[in-house]
Amino acid sequence: MGRRVTLQTIADRVGVSRMTVSNAFSKPDQLSTGLRREILAAAHDLGYVGPDPAARALARGTTGAVGIVLTSSLRFAFTDLVATSFFGAIAERLAPTGLALTLLTSADSGDIIPARDVAIDGALIYSCDPTSAAVDYLTRRRLPLVYVDQEPLETVTTINVADRHGARAAARHLLDLGHRRIGLLMSGMHPPHGLIDPADVTIDGYAAKQRLLGWCDVLGEAGITPLVARQPGANPEEPRAAARLLLDRPDRPTAVLCFSDATAHGVLRAAVDLGIDVPRDLSVVGFDDNPLAAQLRPALTTVHQDVEAKGKAAATALTRAIADARAGVAHVPQHHVLPAELVVRDSTAPPPR
Known part of the structure; x- marks a missing residue:
């Protein structure tokens, strides 16, 4: 086994002090570019990769x-x-x-x-x-x-x-188009999977709460009680299954407001399953404006946040x-x-x- 390489080993090779070698790694602004390059080249030649990160973190009181x-x-x-x-x-x-x-x-x-x-x-x-x-x-x-x-x-x-502001704009857009039967497809809600009375909704997550409040601000003023369903988790198939609860019924909504673009994608897929044309028979609005939104067919109306x-x-x-x-x-x-x-x-x- 070869001799252990230390800062002093490099210092001896270059002909500088141990502190100068240490500064080459930890305080490079205190050395000239040429000297630091010479020290790092010697370290590389000797197989030295640098001070131990754990020891350096302990000395600094930081983890990096x-x-x-x-x-x-x-x-x-x-x-x-x-x-x-x-x-x-x-x-x-x-x-x-x-x-x-x-x-x-x-x-x-x-x-x-x-x-x-x-x-x-x-x-x-x-x-x-x-x-x-x-x-x-x-x-x-x-x-x-x-x-x-x-x-x-x-x-x-x-x-x-500004989730609440964005949700209000989405709901107002649907009302301006003439929609009155509107569904909401949410995430992070209780009770579990199924159709839910809006009065019984309990929501986990600040963004989800704000989006629901924004939708209800506008729909409530218009005297509209939405049909609400939830996706129970993040599995890609779950929004599709939840969307069917809204769409596979004789009094289905003419528009659905979705918690996210991923949720809206599930609605679009469920609409295809049921032979429902978007947007002729059903309007869909997402939230987030993720990279998928503009690529979907039809391209998704959504609320943009600058992620x-x-x-x-x-x-x-x-x-x-x-x-x-x-x-x-x-x-x-x-x-x-x-x-x-x-x-x-x-x-x-x-x-x-």
């Missing part, structure tokens, strides 16, 4: 990583188009800072509780049950936190979308909170609300006569 906490399974982060765009924007904004992303589920896994046990400098709480143990652990750890798509709190910086801007705002807010914590400065929480605007495409039209 931030967490994103999800209520749902981590698979959601890689399969949901809105989530992947959101995480991509966060990663892009964090790249220059050197901070790494760590995805954390709020569920416990045996003896390991991610929110309690994983070393991170701060966390984004994304569309997560605020009463979950994960949020409690992170709060008790006194880590810098930023909430995204969560109920705003005075003590935590929050990034939200890229939301991700970048979240990353910026978290890095600022972490910087304040490191500097011992009191962080002033802020509440950011990003716009949500209706995008009219081909999936909506006046109701059939």
